[in-house]
Amino acid sequence: MTGYIYYCELSMGNSNNRLVTIAGTRPEIIKLADFIPKVNEKFDHSFIYTGQHFSPRMKDIFIDELNVKPDYDFKCNSSDIELIRARVSPVLKELRPEYVIIYGDTNSSMAAALAAQEAESKIIHLEAGIRDFDIAVPEESIRIKIDEMASHLFAPSDLCKSVLSYENVAGEVYVTGNLIVDVCLRLSRIAASRDLRVDLPAEYLLLTIHRPENVDNPKNLKLLIKHFETVNHKIIFPVHPRTQKNLRSRKIEFPDNVIMIDPVGYIEFLGLLLRSKLVLTDSGGLQEESVTLKKPCITLRHTSARWETILLKANVLFPPDRTSSLSETVEMMLQTKIERNPYGDDVANKTVSLLERIIN
Secondary structure, eight states: SSSEEEEOOOOOOOOGGGGEEEEHHOOOOOOOHTHHHHHHHHHHEEEEEEEEOOTTTTHHHHHHHHHHEEEEEEEESSOHHHHHHHHHHHHHHHHHHHHEEEETTTTTHHHHHHHHTTTTTTTEEEETTOOOOOSHHHHHHHHHHHHHSSSSEEEHHHHHHHHHHHHTSSSSEEOOOOOOHHHHHHHHHHHHOOOOOOOOSSSSSSEEEEOOOSSSHHHHHHHHHHHTTTOSOEEEEEHHHHHHHHHHHTTTOOOOOOEEEEOOHHHHHHHHHHHHHHHHSSSHHHHHHHHTTTEEEEOSSSSSSOOOHTTTTEEEETTOOOOSSSHHHHHHHTOOOOOTTOOOOSHHHHHHHHHHHHHH
């Protein structure tokens, strides 16, 4: 076997009881951090990491912090679906899993689903039923396709289950909650007791932007900067590598109220989130973490795949071309009181218990 940089020899055991989980990005590592150890306790299980996110800052720090050790760590260094599928397929054919667990909607997820189908394994899709309701969003077609392929669909909310009922998917649908809840709550308690490595103002907002529609589009990036200039608060901005590259190449500068810092590990990021007053982001995962930690959120996009947070008024959309005032939106959202998390609790245990009922 070739194509992976770490391999843990495992007994084949009963192939009918074998589970394989496949992931490939930083957010997936975070969300699976409490789930993987619990699955390992209950099943003959292997975890494959594709290496779609391969930068040490974007991968190793999270694997080290979260203690998630893959049995197979590929070095794909790519988001190309066919390349990833070609790396994964030989391993699945060797392991012969009855079930392949796939998380979310990344290119690694799509490649894993195709490889699982080729290996004649049943697909379990975690985070099923999430929709932007905008086919122009790159992840949307992947979500829909994997949900169509899956034999078991684990939805993170009742809303996602409702979406799947309208789509009339063939697989069995369950509501399990979102795995990020367990990880976020557990590690936020650690983060609260740690000193941060950066000097922070007494009060601040937290900003993250990384989506190509914002950081690869100079017009949208400049529109966002104009909005940030109007905000009467300090803004802490851990800068994503893609954003750093674009800012340098285009000689774009942020206003003085935006304090730019290097990317941080997940626990330190949770420390920043806990101490913040409000979040500005284009990240789907941070919308989930914000509502979990009861922080108001402004999503810097035209759409969102986390409609639960918007319906609860814990989150509001503010795309770059919005002509209304971001400052006024910030002040409005600062008054928000978040009383409910739509993504459940004790999610990892509930998900593993459901797997036991399905497989055993």
